[in-house]
Amino acid sequence: MSDFVTDGITQDDAGPAGAVAGDELVPYADPLPVPAVLRPAAADVRRETEIAVRPAWVRLHSQLPPTLMWGYDGTVPGPTIEVRRGDRIRIAWTNRVPRGSEYPVTSVEVPLRPQGTPPATTEPGRGGAGANPDVAALPAWTVTHLHGAQTGGGNDGWADNAVGEGDAQLSEYPNDHQAVQWWYHDHAMNITRFNVYAGLVGTYLVRDDEEDALRLPGGDCELPLILADRNLDTDEDGRLNGRLLHKTVVVDPKNAETGHPVSAPFTGPFTTVNGAIWPHLDAEAGWYRFRLVNASNARIYDLVLIDEDGGPVPGVLHQIGSDGGLLPRPVGIDFDAALPTLTVAPAERLDLLLDLRGLEGRSLRLVNKGAARPAGVADPENNVRYPHVMEFRVGECAEPDAFVLPQVLSGSFRRYEHGQVHHGHRLVVLTPPGTVGGGGHPEIWEMAEVTDGQTGPPADGVIQLRGADGAVKTYRRTARTFNDGLGFTVAEGDFEQWSFLNLGGPTHPMHIHLADFQVMGRDAYTVDGFDQKLGGTRVPVAFDPTRPVPTAPNEQGYKDVFRVPAGQLLRVMGRFDGAYGRFMYHCHLLEHEDMGMMRPFVVAPPEALKFDHMAGHGGHDGHDGHGEHDGHGEHQG
Structure with missing residues (x-):
């Protein structure tokens, strides 16, 4: 080696x-x-x-x-x-x-460092x-x-x-x-x-039995990979003393609204896998199954598998599952134009198969790729000081591995078709840091459509959207903090489509408790019509047909965490079944969650909701006045 x-x-x-x-x-x-x-x-x-x-x-x-x-x-x-x-x-x-x-x-x-x-x-x-x-x-x-x-x-x-x-x-x-x-x-x-x-x-x-029938690699060849970045304190001589250090950057030393400093989410220089910094695995030249989860506070990994020369290794890594279980079919991760990196945000899970047959004596590395450097090379300006994640050292295999990668993984999986599933709609707006009233932090705004025609002039909490059909709809904010009145009540067993619109700032990995969802589509929006000082739009936020956003092949299964980049509207559909009670949805950047990007919702029996008089619950019909087509510029189906 x-x-x-x-x-x-x-x-x-x-x-x-x-x-x-x-x-x-x-x-x-x-x-x-x-x-x-x-x-x-x-x-x-x-x-x-x-x-x-x-x-x-x-x-x-x-x-x-x-x-x-x-x-x-x-x-x-x-x-x-x-x-x-x-x-x-x-x-x-x-x-x-x-x-x-x-x-x-x-x-x-x-303090925030100077640019560059x-x-x-x-x-x-x-x-x-x-x-x-x-x-x-x-x-x-x-x-x-x-x-x-x-x-x-x-x-x-x-x-x-x-x-x-x-x-x-x-x-x-x-x-x-x-x-x-x-x-x-x-x-x-x-x-x-x-x-x-x-x-x-x-x-x-x-x-379950469906998974068993695939005869996927198991035993010593099925391993969890729990990724989490960490920082460590140092002594007076600059030597690492092992003490956990949660170091964040102050981006607003004294926020004008609160008087308190505002810090960015945590990212650390050292990646741990299963609690060890940059470990290695002595592997045999066969198939392995890795159950990967990003357990970091806020770091989004762009993973690449590289060889001894630093080049990507195509043809050996396959994704077979995501947050909610098996994908319909395997997705080859070849680090090409379709999937240049294996991107995983906090709380996302990846079910991966790695084919090490024929690689005896080789060493492969999983690395975190910076935005401006080749894979495996430090990119400190883009917050990747150490790209190392882990190494696979391939030895001989005691006997040939007879596993064959199936062409179809889950025969029970069914894609939702927008026009075929009766469902309600929710619109959630993610605001940029610095928006008035947010205390310097990004927020979750729950929105309801204004249907009485009384739109009025631009105002705080009012968002206008121009959809793909050119029609403009007006929405008014109904909640923005965790302790605001309950906004979303869902009848157990109902399907709903939730749309998340990011008006600017970082990518938010949004997580909804209880339900599995499918990504229905992503749409690009121009968001410069939103005025942070006003807290609303002066001109409509508009669907941009010149920037199509295809759904990635490894986002075609069930998920409960969804990356929402700035200038995108993400549409996901799921069924709220199997349980009753009060739950939460939130950004899974933990610093954002703790600073207020979290809201409650309730799932209740539909029979009981017939007696609800809106005294303590809101939006229980799941439609919020949107009807079957919310006009957000979605491409139906």
Whole structure:
């Protein structure tokens, strides 16, 4: 096996464990950790499986001292939970962090760097900034959300229902879902970004007969890959001390509306996989299945598989599933014009097959590609100081691997056709940072169409849209903060199409609890008619036919997280079935979620909604006055 050279260091230069600077950490020095598998008892639903949150000392890299973290069952990541479809289980998520324990995260905010210089967040260490004492004083206050699960609102991990030391959150999961990879993580109100960063993540697999019949790689050849970026503090000599550092950039030192600083979401220089910085996997020359989830606070990865010469490796990587289960058919990831990178935003999952046959003696690397550099090359100006993710070292295979990649994966999958499914519509607007009334943060605006003809002059909270048919519709904001009145009530079993319009700013990965969705389409919009100082449009935001946005082939399955770039309107359709209660939807950039980009919705029996007089619920017919065609410029079907 050839040695790779990275930043002037070869694999054979790995030094002894001890204090090092960030540039001295040797990539791919440590083996990939594999979380333990936990199969909760399902025969008697009265039996509860306890999974306890505990402090844990974790060795992120063999050259680093141990790092204090919090882990489910005392490991980071937590155990891989595995169940069969229809096996109803109960889990007691217990808080066993001793009272008065040190909070494991140091939080600092640093000034914005001048344009053209590397962002400070890509550098290890706090850069002389003082630690935030309010974060240091946080108690162990946790609540676990099983992301993707169809379960009642009381079991979903409502953000306010976090528990303290010695208490337990009791949740029941029916698991009546096609084979899928969910994942579990902390969801405590206001501090999700810190608790998840402390290590509270794990993966959850549902198996079924349809998946079994494919005879996909399993056992030691099926592995979780839980990606999460981290930063580390340094001592007075600039050496990494292993302490978790949540370092963010202040983009608005004293917001005019609140007087408080506004910081950008967290991104860190070091990528961990299953809790190890830049690990390697000693693999055989056969097929492997990787269940990948991006558990980062805010980093969106653009992954590329490269060879010893730094070139992309086509023909060996295939995506067979996404957030909600198997895709209809495999998607080859060839890093070509169709899919130049394998993009995965926070909370998205990728079910991947890697074909290593015929690659004995080779080493391949999964890297995070910067915007302006070749794959595997540092791109600090675009926030990719270290592109390393992990390495695959291919050895011989004891016997030939007989697996054959199927041409069709899921015979049970059915695409939704817009005109064939009776459904309601919702419009959600994502505002740019700096919009009046937002305190410097982006927001979620729930919108209702103005149908009385009284549009009036441009005003705060009023958005006009010009659709593909040229017609202009006017919408008025009905909610913008988490604690505003409930806006969306859905009848259980109903289909709805939700449209997310990003008026500017970063790409937002939007997540809706409970339901699986299909991407119905993406449309480009010109958004310069939106005036941030006004808080509304002066001229309509307009559909742009000159910029078609095709739906990526690996977005053709079921999903519950959807990337919404600036200047796009994304349309997704799903059925809200299988549970009742109060749920949430939000941006899965955790700093945005904690700063207010989260809203509640309710799913209730349709029979009960016949008696609702709109006193405490809104929009329960699912149409919000839009009718069957919302005029957002969508291409029907």
